[in-house]
Amino acid sequence: MHPGVLHRRFLSDLSTSLFSFVLPLLPTSEELTIKEEVRTLIEKLIKTIEPSARLLSFGSSCNSFGLRNSDMDLVVLIDDPEAALDPSTFVAMIGDLLERETNFDVKPLPKARIPIIKLNLAASPGLPFGIACDIGIENRLAIENTRLLLTYATIDPARVRTLVLFLKVWAKRRRINSPYRGTLSSYGITLMVLFFLVHVKQPPVLPNLQRIAPVRPITEEEMMLEGRNVYFFDDVEMLRQEWSSINFESVGELLIDFFRYFSHDFQFNTMVLSLRAGPLTKESKGWTNDIDVGGLNEMARDRNRLCIEDPFEITYNVARTVTKDGLYTIRGEFMRATRILTQRPERAVLALAELCR
Ligand code: CTP
Ligand code: MG
The missing domain is CATH 1.10.1410.10 (Poly(a)-polymerase, middle domain)
Incomplete structure (x- = not known):
């Protein structure tokens, strides 16, 4: 057979093989459910310390690039500007609380450069390898870059x-x-x-989402977060219609x-x-x-x-x-x-x- 034909056949086999390679490595729906339950449980507990706190997922649990048994990246956002909690103290308090109220293996690192709490959940039938989880504080840029990755994936x-x-x-x-x-x-x-x-x-x-102009003018304030320009074109519906x-x-x-x-x-x-x-x-x-x-x-x-x-x-x-x-x-x-x-x-x-x- 002509080498060009063989090569074309290899390329098409390669694409098919890539899809079948990746498919069984995706998280099961059971895993996703357990992770969401864990997030809700921890959020509820954290709200007993600070009612305006929310616990959000970021990273591969929600950028659509998650593999089975991947770790869980969580971040606490505090919406009340009056709540003057510094991250180290907050991490220590959450650490104590989770140790008291859950049977997770809890390791607070309040003195780290970026204070976080490390959690490990034991293995269970729905989660044969347990879950490793990091909880950070106020890392709002991570939420935005997760959204950027997800938008690219969705196109x-x-x-x-x-x-x-x-x-x-x-x-x-x-x-x-x-x-x-x-x-x-x-x-x-x-x-x-x-x-x-x-x-x-x-x-x-x-397309370069950070270089597509917004459909309606947006203010400087909407564009900036912690002194960084976090604008990108995120209207997925419009992208689907207008960009191919x-x-x-x-x-x-x-x-x-x-x-x-x-x-x-x-x-x-x-x-x-x-x-x-x-x-x-x-x-x-x-x-x-x-x-x-x-x-x-x-x-x-x-x-x-x-x-x-x-x-x-x-x-x-x-x-x-x-x-x-x-x-x-x-x-x-x-x-x-x-x-x-x-x-x-x-x-x-x-x-x-x-x-x-
Ligand atoms: N992140 C970041 N800066 C880095 C590393 C990570 O801002 N230098 C943030 C990003 O929001 C990223 C998230 O942390 O989406 C998680 O990073 P990482 O664990 O490297 O990626 P995941 O997509 O979660 O991959 P994995 O499935 O291997 O955990
Ligand atoms: Mg991760």
Whole structure:
């Protein structure tokens, strides 16, 4: 058979295989129900300390990129401006309360740079692995960036969700999803995929939501949160009607091209991935690693190896956790993946299994 035909067949098998790979890894409805019950229970308890407090989910439990047994990210928002509770005290109080009133394994960290409460729920029939849960205080930007990710997913769920979910699994299996060990957070990986779909692919698979003008004028006040511009076009109904991509590549093709782009084309040493603005230079952001500056320790020197700009907190490098070795490993993994997918493997299912070994 002609190699072109074989290749086309491989690509279409790859897309089908990606969908079937991801499907059984999605959370069960039972898991989602238990998580929501836990959130409601904890919110009710927290309201006994501060009636104006709300407990919201963010991260993968509600950005549509959640995998089975993923942790739960929760944040307490206090709506009453009169409630003068500082985060450390509040974390300590909530910690005591949860220890008294629940049988979760509770670990309050009131002295951490960002005070949080860590919770662990024991395994049960509906939750064979239990749940790990972090509760933070007043992190409103996280709610907004979760909404941004969710809106992107909603525009083209079949391609966007499948790609992100697969790449999250791949990154976990290949051990490059450990910010504490010098590699990437899931949030960082997701931003890389969205950057690729908005700014690298031509024609783009997704529009740049932060650059679509609002339909009605919005005030500065509506746009700003904690001094950051958090505007993005979030009218999903209108997006569905008005925006359709003229990029018809299959999810398999996009996956191969994603790996190829980050293996060969993206200039990790000099460039910043910005979902908001497209590729930027490290220099223009002042995110260079000036090794000559005296007194910089190893950590500070490593801070800008891989640069991913947060969509709203634009002075924040989401990938600051990535060390020199971490970046080396990550780039090695992109190359390995490109190799596996482009060496004309016999069957797509086998290629995916090999990829995530
Ligand atoms: N977040 C952030 N800045 C970071 C890391 C995370 O603001 N450097 C916030 C984002 O709102 C993100 C959420 O924390 O959506 C959760 O991050 P993470 O756990 O990395 O992503 P999840 O999508 O929850 O992935 P996982 O399923 O692996 O938990
Ligand atoms: Mg999470």
